[in-house]
Amino acid sequence: MNAPAEVSAAEGVERRLEIAPAFEALLRRNGLSDPEALLNLRGAASLGKRGLASWRERLRVELQGEGGRRASFFLKRYVDPPRSAVRAARRTCAAARTLAGVEWTWMRRLAESGIGVPTAVALAEERRGERELRSAVLITEVPGESLEAWFARKAGSADEIRRRLIAPLASLIRRFHETGHVHRDLYAAHAFVEETVAGPVFRLIDLQRVFRPRWRRRRWIVKDLASLSYSCPAGLVSRVARVRWLKHYLEVSRLRAGDKRLIRSIAHKTRSIARHDARRLRR
Template identity: 35%
Template sequence: MSDFIAPADRDILARHGLDSFDALWTLRLAAVDEPNTNRGGWSSVFRLDLGDAAYYLKRQSNFLSRSVLRPFGEPTFAREFRNIRRYQALGVPALQAAFFGARQVDGEHRAILVSRALDGWRELAGWLDLWRGMAAEQRSAILAAVAGLARRLHHAGQVHGCFYPKHVFLRDTQTGFEACLIDLEKTRPLLLGRRDRVKDLEALVRRADAWGVSEVRELLAGYLERPQNSAEVDDWLARLARRRRDKEGHR
């Protein structure tokens, strides 16, 4: 695969001499956290500020995922990049890729993924920390935005696979909240219908500790586009509770 550079980012990367794989690989930056070494290689994330533009530069070496189609493995960024492009084509709001490239150097699998920083956005987990001090109207607007994002995702035939509060980002606007997704590595097509949809939503709700039953009901009403006291919402509440019990029973 040849290197990808988003047209909107090509000029700014070129002005800073960062429009090539080698330049991005050798650029010295401080990592924003400890490298991930779970897969036998490593993967690191760096903040990249270029004047008025901000990005996150991710580099990895021998950090591979394997599948039936790729039994010998490929960099996890390759799969995430494909999913970013798929979301873009399907109209599902998500992080935007500025650059992607992969190389094999003396048997080492290297990959780079640069995405635009979500400055001005805050992860849902951060909003949940403030939940009890927020006005009811603001809480409802957040629930509506998250419900709309989940509905759009599933209507596009996709399952996120890690639909967690830390992977949902929100931005306050004059007309409400916008929502988008990050961390698309585990995204896959929605193949099992309602079962897949319940799986995504239960993963979100289980980690949203600030939400009670009333908030979950409001979320489901927005997702299903049904009244909060409808039989459909009651049914989905029961399905989420049953999946949660099943998950907890297998611990």
């Protein structure tokens, strides 16, 4: 359950703040218990990347917890986003009022369904009427590293990948899709793996484009699976390992005719993504 929203209005501007109850004390301790403070929060590091729109910001922030211990969080902020971007996002997440609200909504819903995702800490929104002026979502740091980074660090460890990663990753993606959602940006960079005593634990990040398709659902699932396949290096993840992964995902020991058609669809879409990526890099 979320903390009650705080609403203020001035010159027709509405500001609203939601805080997950477990983090209320932390935000009060750091002076972040009003929407303006969160909307203006500065970070210890900017996490910009190629292609990131000028109206989007990603920051790593350090907050002081009990006993003076500091912990890392991430802030995603949107400043005067194009109305077209807001409309497109809200078409796929009607419960959200802003772009930051989209990811806030999906993080909470997926967590409630038992899917490993970052924890939503707080949401701040500033609007004038129906126009989004600014919004920001604060989330916990995800332990571990991206699967993309794991692959780079474990180059040459194909046996370890097959032995340790296939089943837990397949289980997470299957359970995610069973909730009715698709990711639409399911690359290795957006699957985080944490090494634990019990084995690898996976979580999904960057949930801004998640949605629940009402039709053509198989098409979106194929896109997710092809995106993940494309981003897994061929020299490290063999075709045999990919088929084994899909068997875990489908929970079958032997591929059926429909499963083989799914493999062909994934392979076709993977080639399409590769061509699109090549054209983008040539620009």
